[in-house]
Amino acid sequence: MEDLKTYAENTWCPGCGNFGIFTAIKNAIPLLEEKGIKKEKMVITAGIGCHAKIFDYLNLSGIYGLHGRNSSNSEGIKIANPDLKIINFSGDGNGLGEGLAHTIFAAKRNQDMTFVLHNNSVYALTTGQFSPLSEIGWKGPSTPKGSFEIPFNAISLLIEVGATFVARCYAGEINHLTQTLVKAIEHEGFSFIEVLQPAISYRKWTEYSKNIEFLDKEPTTKEEALTVARNKHKFTLGIFYQGIREAYHKSLYGDLNPVNSSLSREKRLQKIGEILKP
Amino acid sequence: MTKNVFTFLVGGKAGEGVKKAGSVAAHLFSSMGRYVFQMDDYMSLIRGGHNFSVVSTSPNWISSHYMNANLIVNFDKRSCETHMNDTAKDGLTFFNSDEQDDAEGIGIPLTSESEKYPMKNLMYGVGAVAILASTIGFKKEEMNQVIKRQYPRGIDDNISFANMIYDMVNSECENKFPLERGYKERRIISGNESICLGAVAGGLDVYYAYPMTPASTILHFLAKQAENFGLAVVHAESEIAVINMAIGSAFTGAKAMVGTSGGGFALMTEGFSLAGITETPILIVLSQRPGPATGVPTYTEQADLSFALSAGHGDFLRIVASPATVEEAYYLTSEMLELVWKFQTPGILLTDKHLSESSMTVDIDIERAKWAEPKMHEGSDYKRYLGTEDGISPMLFPPSKEIIKWNSYEHDEFGITTENADMITFMHDKRDKKLNALIEDLKERETVNIIWGENPTNVFAYGSTYMSVIEAINFGKINPTIIQPIYLNPLPIWELKQFKNQENIVVEQSSTGQLTSLLREKAGLNIKSTIKRYDGRPFDPIELSSKIKEVL
Numbered sequence: 002m003e004d005l006k007t008y009a010e011n012t013w014c015p016g017c018g019n020f021g022i023f024t025a026i027k028n029a030i031p032l033l034e035e036k037g038i039k040k041e042k043m044v045i046t047a048g049i050g051c052h053a054k055i056f057d058y059l060n061l062s063g064i065y066g067l068h069g070r071n072s073s074n075s076e077g078i079k080i081a082n083p084d085l086k087i088i089n090f091s092g093d094g095n096g097l098g099e100g101l102a103h104t105i106f107a108a109k110r111n112q113d114m115t116f117v118l119h120n121n122s123v124y125a126l127t128t129g130q131f132s133p134l135s136e137i138g139w140k141g142p143s144t145p146k147g148s149f150e151i152p153f154n155a156i157s158l159l160i161e162v163g164a165t166f167v168a169r170c171y172a173g174e175i176n177h178l179t180q181t182l183v184k185a186i187e188h189e190g191f192s193f194i195e196v197l198q199p200a201i202s203y204r205k206w207t208e209y210s211k212n213i214e215f216l217d218k219e220p221t222t223k224e225e226a227l228t229v230a231r232n233k234h235k236f237t238l239g240i241f242y243q244g245i246r247e248a249y250h251k252s253l254y255g256d257l258n259p260v261n262s263s264l265s266r267e268k269r270l271q272k273i274g275e276i277l278k279p
Numbered sequence: 280m281t282k283n284v285f286t287f288l289v290g291g292k293a294g295e296g297v298k299k300a301g302s303v304a305a306h307l308f309s310s311m312g313r314y315v316f317q318m319d320d321y322m323s324l325i326r327g328g329h330n331f332s333v334v335s336t337s338p339n340w341i342s343s344h345y346m347n348a349n350l351i352v353n354f355d356k357r358s359c360e361t362h363m364n365d366t367a368k369d370g371l372t373f374f375n376s377d378e379q380d381d382a383e384g385i386g387i388p389l390t391s392e393s394e395k396y397p398m399k400n401l402m403y404g405v406g407a408v409a410i411l412a413s414t415i416g417f418k419k420e421e422m423n424q425v426i427k428r429q430y431p432r433g434i435d436d437n438i439s440f441a442n443m444i445y446d447m448v449n450s451e452c453e454n455k456f457p458l459e460r461g462y463k464e465r466r467i468i469s470g471n472e473s474i475c476l477g478a479v480a481g482g483l484d485v486y487y488a489y490p491m492t493p494a495s496t497i498l499h500f501l502a503k504q505a506e507n508f509g510l511a512v513v514h515a516e517s518e519i520a521v522i523n524m525a526i527g528s529a530f531t532g533a534k535a536m537v538g539t540s541g542g543g544f545a546l547m548t549e550g551f552s553l554a555g556i557t558e559t560p561i562l563i564v565l566s567q568r569p570g571p572a573t574g575v576p577t578y579t580e581q582a583d584l585s586f587a588l589s590a591g592h593g594d595f596l597r598i599v600a601s602p603a604t605v606e607e608a609y610y611l612t613s614e615m616l617e618l619v620w621k622f623q624t625p626g627i628l629l630t631d632k633h634l635s636e637s638s639m640t641v642d643i644d645i646e647r648a649k650w651a652e653p654k655m656h657e658g659s660d661y662k663r664y665l666g667t668e669d670g671i672s673p674m675l676f677p678p679s680k681e682i683i684k685w686n687s688y689e690h691d692e693f694g695i696t697t698e699n700a701d702m703i704t705f706m707h708d709k710r711d712k713k714l715n716a717l718i719e720d721l722k723e724r725e726t727v728n729i730i731w732g733e734n735p736t737n738v739f740a741y742g743s744t745y746m747s748v749i750e751a752i753n754f755g756k757i758n759p760t761i762i763q764p765i766y767l768n769p770l771p772i773w774e775l776k777q778f779k780n781q782e783n784i785v786v787e788q789s790s791t792g793q794l795t796s797l798l799r800e801k802a803g804l805n806i807k808s809t810i811k812r813y814d815g816r817p818f819d820p821i822e823l824s825s826k827i828k829e830v831l
Binding site for chain 1: 309464465466468476479480482484485487504505506507508509510511513515516517519520521523524525526527528529530531532533534535549550553557641643645646648650676677678679680681682683684685686687688690693694695696
């Protein structure tokens, strides 16, 4: 597991929920390798924010992208080489604020990638402003009287727009998170895990631990999943929805691999010659 | 009008097959072995309005349409009014006599005759082709062959309708314009089609775009050809997604291209800058239309030059080049793909509506296309941003046992984020070194196209305006030296400096004279005057030749 760590200095606050996510992904990778998903085929992307520092710490190939845009990088990687497995890390500001459209469209397309949403419900790295998942009343430097916008429900939103694997985990339940990560990465299609991630400088672990509960059973239909997602409180953990739908790249070009089966120059010029015949 | 040029203009409402009639006429001329230039003028609407297509043809190479037409066919009253002054001396104008009876020219009852058929006014274009065929002395059988090939829906009705119109015209002006035939039939393609073929020839694997005129037909052409060439072609949710997807694809080694116009490129600039710091090879086709903002979507301009040269925040190398003709679009697109992969930096192929959407007969030497191939890493201990003499780090793509990290933050050689002062300086210097390497490389290539003349004043133009200038020079029988910078960044000063102390004029489609400023500021050229047009329309060679004569 040590080779999954880089030499980068870790600058997350001591006690940050991101450490739990980091541990769980490091635990998940050997399990995935046992199942035949090789490490060298895994590619990670991160946006910008506290979540994204995982890119520097995790010794896997990938793109440290722009704020909100890494899910488009993920889609581009998958489309060009569908043999790769994409793990897309995002904060809630990154994925549901600046990058909301890209997140929703990746799910709409059922792009084959795993979207890990580090939900700390705050813009931590930029000094505590309210985020798309902050509760009404959150007092940050941009909302001194308290936020008055209703937060998104990430789980029902993602089920609605077309994700085919949707779960909620908690950075304090590392085993559950590890097992869910393995299932999500194995899933062919858009898998989404919202991870409750306490940002220690802004929120307390007890705020989470005292409220955490698990789903008693996994809903079996999309309609049921939506109802459960809407009615259960935001500390409810478990897999809310799993569905089967053809992944985007398969619908786009079947069994092609654009980068691996790229046509030779000769073949291209010959075909161009045919097009350019008078 | 030069003696050998013949121009056909057809005008009517959107949805009446105006553009198709222009394109069929172009094919008909090409089948006679003649050269063709077709320009389509259309409004941003789906039905109605006024559209027209102008096709000029000559036994010699022709690089512009002429607005002064020998034969005009107007489907409606608005066309008659619009093109009232466009008929050449000894030219003919046909109008739809069911729409009006007082127009100048020859009336043909297009509406009442076409109403005998189920497709009705969809047949107007067939009628226009029949009028053309008759006046240029095409035999009926020859015309029928063309109609069969070009209008495959309802062939019998089309032929019957065309024959009737042909006979009506024939009695009065049969073979009024006998056209000299050439020796070779050539393929007609648009600028955008040529860009597509050049990209494919250069190694394109994936194309991303959000529809925007005048770049949309690149998306349409490549989507249609995706299976044939084994490409992934994706219409994404926004230009922001488009460029970030393309960067993701380039990370896997796929040759990626995106296409848009000014407004879409504005959205791409954040990702353009990401390509700068991650050193991503990516080619952007920027086809200009009149701005600012939404501007005039279906018309032409060259006012995004300054924007293209400086787009994206931060210091990084941007390669910008602009093709002047439909043929050059093929070669230059492949060359730009080669260069962005060689130097691992983003590049812009800068074009405009007039080149993108006009069509020409072409003689493309397919084999002359370049091929994109990056410098690859071998062995272990891979470092994505390894410092090298020329600043170019070898590439490696997943899957690999080596770790490949591309980073939007400033980073160390391995790709890990850094805030270290020495490393920040080191990485800036590393990326900046690529400029010198690029300049040395470009010195071995054709970066400026010069047509030597005898007049002491030189004429500068880039992009499609070069074609207008060439046609104007030919028409006006004037003989200045014509200089077309192909590369705009880095600007080939090594080629341009020879014109420093001479008299220069610039022809461009920008109200503030962006090319003029560039040549003055970067190349230190003395520019005597600038001939500008910024009404969305391309230059007409007759008007332009007299304007050039005034300032020579």
